[in-house]
Amino acid sequence: MTSRAVCQQHGNTTTWIACQPPDAVVYPQSTGDVQQIIRICRCRGVPIIPFGTGTSFEGSVNAPFGGISIDFKDMNKVVAVHAEDFDCVVEEGVTRNQLNEHLRDRGLFFCVDPGADASLGGMASTRASGTTTVRYGTMKDNVLAMNVVLASGEIMSTSRRARKSSAGYDFTRLIVGAEGTLGVIIELTLKLHGIPEAVSVGVCQFPSIAAACDAAIAGIQAGISFARIELLDEVQVRACNKDAKLGLPETPMLLLEFHGTDTSVKEQSERFGEVAGEYTTSRFEWANHPDERSRLWKARHHVFWANKSFMPGADVIVTDVCVPISRLAECVTETKGDIERTGLVAPIVGHVGDGNFHCCVLVTPSDVGALKRAEGFVERLVGRALAMEGTCTGKHAVGQGKMSYLEPEFGEATVNAMREVKRALDPLWLMNPGKVL
Amino acid sequence: MTSRAVCQQHGNTTTWIACQPPDAVVYPQSTGDVQQIIRICRCRGVPIIPFGTGTSFEGSVNAPFGGISIDFKDMNKVVAVHAEDFDCVVEEGVTRNQLNEHLRDRGLFFCVDPGADASLGGMASTRASGTTTVRYGTMKDNVLAMNVVLASGEIMSTSRRARKSSAGYDFTRLIVGAEGTLGVIIELTLKLHGIPEAVSVGVCQFPSIAAACDAAIAGIQAGISFARIELLDEVQVRACNKDAKLGLPETPMLLLEFHGTDTSVKEQSERFGEVAGEYTTSRFEWANHPDERSRLWKARHHVFWANKSFMPGADVIVTDVCVPISRLAECVTETKGDIERTGLVAPIVGHVGDGNFHCCVLVTPSDVGALKRAEGFVERLVGRALAMEGTCTGKHAVGQGKMSYLEPEFGEATVNAMREVKRALDPLWLMNPGKVL
Numbered sequence: 001m002t003s004r005a006v007c008q009q010h011g012n013t014t015t016w017i018a019c020q021p022p023d024a025v026v027y028p029q030s031t032g033d034v035q036q037i038i039r040i041c042r043c044r045g046v047p048i049i050p051f052g053t054g055t056s057f058e059g060s061v062n063a064p065f066g067g068i069s070i071d072f073k074d075m076n077k078v079v080a081v082h083a084e085d086f087d088c089v090v091e092e093g094v095t096r097n098q099l100n101e102h103l104r105d106r107g108l109f110f111c112v113d114p115g116a117d118a119s120l121g122g123m124a125s126t127r128a129s130g131t132t133t134v135r136y137g138t139m140k141d142n143v144l145a146m147n148v149v150l151a152s153g154e155i156m157s158t159s160r161r162a163r164k165s166s167a168g169y170d171f172t173r174l175i176v177g178a179e180g181t182l183g184v185i186i187e188l189t190l191k192l193h194g195i196p197e198a199v200s201v202g203v204c205q206f207p208s209i210a211a212a213c214d215a216a217i218a219g220i221q222a223g224i225s226f227a228r229i230e231l232l233d234e235v236q237v238r239a240c241n242k243d244a245k246l247g248l249p250e251t252p253m254l255l256l257e258f259h260g261t262d263t264s265v266k267e268q269s270e271r272f273g274e275v276a277g278e279y280t281t282s283r284f285e286w287a288n289h290p291d292e293r294s295r296l297w298k299a300r301h302h303v304f305w306a307n308k309s310f311m312p313g314a315d316v317i318v319t320d321v322c323v324p325i326s327r328l329a330e331c332v333t334e335t336k337g338d339i340e341r342t343g344l345v346a347p348i349v350g351h352v353g354d355g356n357f358h359c360c361v362l363v364t365p366s367d368v369g370a371l372k373r374a375e376g377f378v379e380r381l382v383g384r385a386l387a388m389e390g391t392c393t394g395k396h397a398v399g400q401g402k403m404s405y406l407e408p409e410f411g412e413a414t415v416n417a418m419r420e421v422k423r424a425l426d427p428l429w430l431m432n433p434g435k436v437l
Numbered sequence: 438m439t440s441r442a443v444c445q446q447h448g449n450t451t452t453w454i455a456c457q458p459p460d461a462v463v464y465p466q467s468t469g470d471v472q473q474i475i476r477i478c479r480c481r482g483v484p485i486i487p488f489g490t491g492t493s494f495e496g497s498v499n500a501p502f503g504g505i506s507i508d509f510k511d512m513n514k515v516v517a518v519h520a521e522d523f524d525c526v527v528e529e530g531v532t533r534n535q536l537n538e539h540l541r542d543r544g545l546f547f548c549v550d551p552g553a554d555a556s557l558g559g560m561a562s563t564r565a566s567g568t569t570t571v572r573y574g575t576m577k578d579n580v581l582a583m584n585v586v587l588a589s590g591e592i593m594s595t596s597r598r599a600r601k602s603s604a605g606y607d608f609t610r611l612i613v614g615a616e617g618t619l620g621v622i623i624e625l626t627l628k629l630h631g632i633p634e635a636v637s638v639g640v641c642q643f644p645s646i647a648a649a650c651d652a653a654i655a656g657i658q659a660g661i662s663f664a665r666i667e668l669l670d671e672v673q674v675r676a677c678n679k680d681a682k683l684g685l686p687e688t689p690m691l692l693l694e695f696h697g698t699d700t701s702v703k704e705q706s707e708r709f710g711e712v713a714g715e716y717t718t719s720r721f722e723w724a725n726h727p728d729e730r731s732r733l734w735k736a737r738h739h740v741f742w743a744n745k746s747f748m749p750g751a752d753v754i755v756t757d758v759c760v761p762i763s764r765l766a767e768c769v770t771e772t773k774g775d776i777e778r779t780g781l782v783a784p785i786v787g788h789v790g791d792g793n794f795h796c797c798v799l800v801t802p803s804d805v806g807a808l809k810r811a812e813g814f815v816e817r818l819v820g821r822a823l824a825m826e827g828t829c830t831g832k833h834a835v836g837q838g839k840m841s842y843l844e845p846e847f848g849e850a851t852v853n854a855m856r857e858v859k860r861a862l863d864p865l866w867l868m869n870p871g872k873v874l
Contacts, residue, residue: 164570223633415605422606
């Protein structure tokens with residue numbers, strides 16, 4: 001397809017970065033198709049941009065040098081479920097909700113849950129994580145193996161289905177997070193987990209964002225086993241209330257979930273209630289009904305759209321950083337001060353168990369001054385995180401938006417080594433060029 | 438040092454592979470020393486072999502092309518413990534027992550426990566794992582970041598202290614398991630865990646090795662949270678009895694550990710008792726006294742030496758494979774049949790929660806026929822694991838001993854890509870040459 005609308009749609013969806021459409025979009029039906037596309041592109045020096053669902057935030061699917069967008073929507077088969085081994089094999093284009101629908105009656109689930117219903121190939125490419133990462137890990141921890149089409153057109157199998165291996169270089173982890181710059185993922189073997197016997201969900205309000213962070217940190221340090229521990233600042237709660245009619249008190253809040261047996265879930269949540277009591281006078285409240293639980297988590301996963309409608313007509317500049325948890329309260333508090341001083345509207349929502357939080361800066365596209373202020377804010381936010389031994393992105397990846405922070409984060413020697421590895425696997429620099437490096 | 442004895446000792450310790458001593462051994466005191474050594478070696482084309490404690494099984498510290506062995510015994514400082522972030526920073530030469538001694542009064546521990554008291558740099562290099570991997574993961578999961586001296590002499594920082602990141606290529610995981618062939622690790626940031634509130638240890642005998650495997654698999658599938666689940670076959674139990682005077686019934690056995698709160702440990706272990714009851718008439722017995730617990734686990738960690746003394750004068754050919762757990766009972770049973778048919782003595786001990794098991798083949802060095810039979814046995818064992826979607830090594834790494842299995846395991850395209858990456862980071866091929874690739 002080369003129609004203007006289709007190309008436009010493949011350069012830009014949820015990102016604030018200007019759209020750079022590809023020259024054409026192709027829809028492979030098989031591994032053989034992907035190999036053929038890549039071989040043709042290689043002969044003609046045409047850039048290759050893999051496309052899952054286009055829900056990335058940092059311009060990962062843009063085509064700054066033109067080229068072919070490979071849309072994997074038709075490669076969406078669940079190839080195999082090995083229930084006895086807690087793993088499955090899926091094609092690149094299967095989305096996380098599609099997989100979880102498929103798994104539900106087997107008593108299994110796939111754990112990584114970024115907000116969007118992203119493709120699993122895309123989630124691997126950006127090293128995605130989500131609300132359950134505090135318990136189950138990121139994509140790095142949940143991809144067992146992949147088949148990847150290399151720049152040569154050959155297929156690389158990164159690993160085997162065994163749970164662990166000491167054989168050879170860990171190319172699974174090299175491809176996870178490489179954002180399509182080293183090869184194109186076509187198939188993934190993923191770890192699965194048993195749906196927990198018991199789940200409990202609770203909310204707890206705090207007098208300040210620092211108190212909420214400190215309660216989360218104290219809970220982790222007390223060894224409490226959280227399945228999810230999400231922070232929403234009062235602005236975010238207000239946006240969610242408005243969008244989903246939650247009727248929550250508009251103060252900083254933690255939204256928590258525990259997984260286990262009836263006994264262990266009860267024990268863990270009671271313990272957290274005790275810990276939280278040191279930081280707030282609000283009671284820790286349980287959502288006992290499954291409908292209420294799913295309403296709360298749906299609202300949480302929907303924050304991007306809630307924020308978009310919070311300031312009608314606004315663009316959302318979504319950014320994220322991650323710091324060691326001991327620095328989290330300080331980093332979030334300073335960031336909130338910065339938002340106020342800069343005169344921006346920017347709800348904060350965070351996976352505080354990992355030290356990771358997002359700011360969704362709302363900017364009216366015509367307000368050039370606000371856009372400039374937002375850019376300055378993001379730059380200071382990254383600087384603050386790096387100064388606290390953190391990273392410029394905990395889960396959104398580098399794409400185009402954070403390329404300039406790679407060297408401040410890693411140093412010149414490391415970034416040069418990354419370039420050498422890129423050149424080794426993609427000598428013509430055709431795999432998603434203009435991203436990461 | 439260039440004395441014959443010292444060089445000899447740095448080529449060979451616990452491996453059955455013939456010793457190939459380096460030309461000299463150096464003992465750096467600082468990062469600067471390591472950089473200088475590597476720069477000198479690079480100018481003169483001299484191979485560089487990093488040496489931790491020399492406890493690897495596959496010839497990783499041999500010097501097939503001569504060169505300099507860099508012994509890290511003097512770089513053994515615990516640089517920092519960040520208790521509030523559950524991490525620490527250590528120099529390459531710190532051993533796991535040294536670190537755990539250091540951490541004990543902070544209520545923290547480092548979880549990866551291969552049998553030997555290996556250096557943490559060596560453990561990262563071989564992507565080591567151990568008895569607790571079923572719960573806490575391998576070195577891949579427990580190294581947050583590293584400083585690595587590259588072949589150029591420059592220092593590469595692979596990541597930050599934040600718990601997760603989506604920034605750049607995952608060079609932490611590229612270096613973990615690279616066996617010193619891409620650079621020399623000098624410093625590691627490691628994840629720590631809280632010492633569990635409650636620990637329970639139990640043993641359970643089974644009528645056959647298949648029944649023991651099946652009970653382990655059923656326990657995992659029932660969602661029981663094991664901290665350790667180790668299989669010993671009757672030959673291994675006999676060797677441990679002889680060595681450590683354990684007085685255990687000489688039948689296949691599982692040795693288990695649960696970590697958690699008093700309540701959760703009780704619940705999990707009772708559940709396993711029920712599951713195990715389907716596979717054996719033996720009772721699941723608890724080691725309630727800490728002394729008894731530590732005696733059992735000491736014996737388990739000591740199997741290499743127990744096996745060595747089981748057949749006086751014998752060499753121990755230690756090998757390991759890992760398969761998806763659904764294939765474990767079949768793989769272990771076929772392997773035991775092979776041992777019997779081949780007329781070898783080879784105790785089996787396994788981390789069955791991961792699908793990983795070891796065979797310790799005992800061979801009198803003068804018995805050339807037995808050595809040949811042992812080599813044939815290892816080859817068939819690897820072939821069997823690969824045919825079951827497994828790997829040629831779950832935790833011992835490739836070294837020299839398993840290089841020929843890399844292509845059967847990964848395929849030509851992947852191994853070629855590994856070679857390209859090696860060439861990109863080590864163009865003169867001086868970093869631990871003759872290993873892995």
